Amino acid sequence: MQSNKIYHAAMYLRLSQEDGDVSNATKAESNSISNQRTLITQFLENKDDIELVSTRIDDGYTGSNFDRPQFQLMIEDIKKGIVDCVIVKDLSRFGREYIDAGNYIERIFPMLGVRFISVTDGIDSINQNNTDMIVSFKNLLNDAYCRDISIKIRANLQALMKQGKFIGAFPVYGYMKDPDDVHRLVIDPEAATTVRDIYKYKISGMNNAEITRALDSRKILTPLAYKESKGDNLKSPFRKNKERTWDVATIKAILTNPIYTGMLAQGKYTTPNHKVKKCFKKPESEWIIVHGTHEAIIDTREFNLVQKIMSLDTRTSPNERSVYPLSGLVVCGDCGASMVKKDVPGSNGKVYSYYICNKNKQTHQCSSHRIPKEKIEDIILKVVQTHIANILDIKRIMEFIDKVPFQELDIKELEKKKAYQTKNMEKYRQLRNSLYEDLKEGLISQADYNELFEGYKHKISELLMVIGEYEREIQDILQDRNEKYKWIDHFAGYQNIQNLTRIAAVELIDQIKVYEKDRIEVTFNFDDCYTQILDQLTQLGYEVDSDEDGRIHFEKMEVPSEEKV
Numbered sequence: 001m002q003s004n005k006i007y008h009a010a011m012y013l014r015l016s017q018e019d020g021d022v023s024n025a026t027k028a029e030s031n032s033i034s035n036q037r038t039l040i041t042q043f044l045e046n047k048d049d050i051e052l053v054s055t056r057i058d059d060g061y062t063g064s065n066f067d068r069p070q071f072q073l074m075i076e077d078i079k080k081g082i083v084d085c086v087i088v089k090d091l092s093r094f095g096r097e098y099i100d101a102g103n104y105i106e107r108i109f110p111m112l113g114v115r116f117i118s119v120t121d122g123i124d125s126i127n128q129n130n131t132d133m134i135v136s137f138k139n140l141l142n143d144a145y146c147r148d149i150s151i152k153i154r155a156n157l158q159a160l161m162k163q164g165k166f167i168g169a170f171p172v173y174g175y176m177k178d179p180d181d182v183h184r185l186v187i188d189p190e191a192a193t194t195v196r197d198i199y200k201y202k203i204s205g206m207n208n209a210e211i212t213r214a215l216d217s218r219k220i221l222t223p224l225a226y227k228e229s230k231g232d233n234l235k236s237p238f239r240k241n242k243e244r245t246w247d248v249a250t251i252k253a254i255l256t257n258p259i260y261t262g263m264l265a266q267g268k269y270t271t272p273n274h275k276v277k278k279c280f281k282k283p284e285s286e287w288i289i290v291h292g293t294h295e296a297i298i299d300t301r302e303f304n305l306v307q308k309i310m311s312l313d314t315r316t317s318p319n320e321r322s323v324y325p326l327s328g329l330v331v332c333g334d335c336g337a338s339m340v341k342k343d344v345p346g347s348n349g350k351v352y353s354y355y356i357c358n359k360n361k362q363t364h365q366c367s368s369h370r371i372p373k374e375k376i377e378d379i380i381l382k383v384v385q386t387h388i389a390n391i392l393d394i395k396r397i398m399e400f401i402d403k404v405p406f407q408e409l410d411i412k413e414l415e416k417k418k419a420y421q422t423k424n425m426e427k428y429r430q431l432r433n434s435l436y437e438d439l440k441e442g443l444i445s446q447a448d449y450n451e452l453f454e455g456y457k458h459k460i461s462e463l464l465m466v467i468g469e470y471e472r473e474i475q476d477i478l479q480d481r482n483e484k485y486k487w488i489d490h491f492a493g494y495q496n497i498q499n500l501t502r503i504a505a506v507e508l509i510d511q512i513k514v515y516e517k518d519r520i521e522v523t524f525n526f527d528d529c530y531t532q533i534l535d536q537l538t539q540l541g542y543e544v545d546s547d548e549d550g551r552i553h554f555e556k557m558e559v560p561s562e563e564k565v
């Protein structure tokens with residue numbers, strides 16, 4: 001059906017107060033008047049049936065009700081028949097007075113025969129039924145994160161997120177959108193260098209405030225200033241501070257964002273229902289996480305290391321101004337409290353430092369477990385050296401027999417776990433399927449049925465994820481993509497260690513337990529990998545033994561070699 005009707009349109013632009021209260025100034029920019037105008041003009045470029053007759057601009061920054069002069073003039077034009085089409089960038093241009101706006105969109109505009117178009121919401125009253133409009137409209141009650149998203153679009157977004165596509169409007173500092181694919185992130189080399197520096201600073205022992213000072217003194221642009229320098233026009237009346245210097249919150253955000261390891265965690269926010277404006281952060285288990293979606297700036301090991309340093313920092317006693325190599329790593333073997341440093345002045349004017357059980361220090365409910373700082377550091381250094389020597393031996397053997405047999409063992413192990421969980425899942429499937437029979441036979445009530453059904457459903461989807469994870473790991477091994485043996489190089493990197501530095505201690509040691517009478521137990525990082533590889537060596541025909549110094553010895557047992565036909 002062809003219609004030759006030409007619509008006479010008014011574009012309605014408005015700055016709303018909400019545009020200013022989003023912490024993110026880029027958001028404000030995307031809603032600036034010029035941006036709204038450009039977007040609508042572009043939209044109109046190939047619309048032959050619409051003729052623009054007026055542009056109405058309300059600065060809603062001060063006004064808080066729907067009583068806006070330019071809007072009223074537009075309504076006058078509609079009544080006079082000068083305008084029969086209203087175009088806005090998005091529904092939120094009407095501000096928070098949705099009820100009033102709804103009145104116009106749902107009742108008054110249709111009554112006056114006005115065509116209504118909301119460009120980014122994809123709404124055009126000419127080809128939309130009323131329900132769709134209302135649905136999109138109700139969605140507006142969501143807050144900043146969700147405001148622009150209609151239910152339909154949201155479902156689409158979910159699908160994109162699950163495919164590991166980036167759906168955000170603005171990539172995080174360090175990345176930019178791939179010019180050929182808006183859903184893909186690529187490294188922004190200049191910003192990425194700064195991100196790497198921030199991680200390096202942290203690993204070297206600097207705290208977040210020191211990092212801001214280091215960046216400022218090097219005249220490194222803040223993420224926002226950097227964006228501006230790249231030509232993104234962010235001028236906006238709503239910008240609260242100029243962000244010319246780095247702040248600790250930005251540093252913390254960069255140091256904790258796993259996006260830098262090449263993964264996307266999206267779908268973190270939700271709104272409980274359309275009546276509640278607030279956005280809630282979903283529990284981490286419900287985020288949509290996809291690994292390997294873009295190139296990493298920080299490798300996973302380094303990222304985890306930084307997370308660990310930050311958690312140790314919080315465990316370190318607040319009066320310990322400077323950080324010692326073992327700060328936060330030592331705990332009392334008997335009560336589990338942290339061991340804290342205590343300085344005792346000696347008669348000769350020298351100060352002796354000890355680690356003691358914090359519970360003993362605070363409440364005397366545990367014994368002191370006192371151990372001199374130098375002594376424990378000496379012991380730990382020797383244990384570390386021995387452990388590294390063992391790992392270097394393992395590395396040599398692995399180079400000798402090649403990694404293929406190890407990979408085969410890994411895959412066998414994973415297949416076993418996968419089979420176990422698959423069986424588990426089948427069990428729940430059967431239980432779920434038999435529920436209906438139980439209900440029909442009156443064994444369970446409808447309420448039980450509903451509850452059990454949901455429970456089984458949840459369990460099944462959980463197991464499907466676990467199984468998927470095993471499959472992914474197997475694929476990684478098959479394609480030699482996994483980083484399983486990286487930990488060996490990580491220890492090997494310290495093979496000449498002569499001093500126990502803070503960074504070495506944090507990188508290599510998970511925890512040190514101190515018992516009375518100087519008995520010490522060290523758990524290294526990657527101990528599970530270490531144990532597993534010793535186990536695999538046994539399976540591959542090596543006899544593994546350790547001497548009293550903790551050195552491990554390997555001996556290849558004579559086993560009848562498998563005949564190859």
Ligand SMILES: [Zn+2]
Pocket residue numbers: 332333334335336337357358359360366367369
């Ligand atoms: Zn204790």
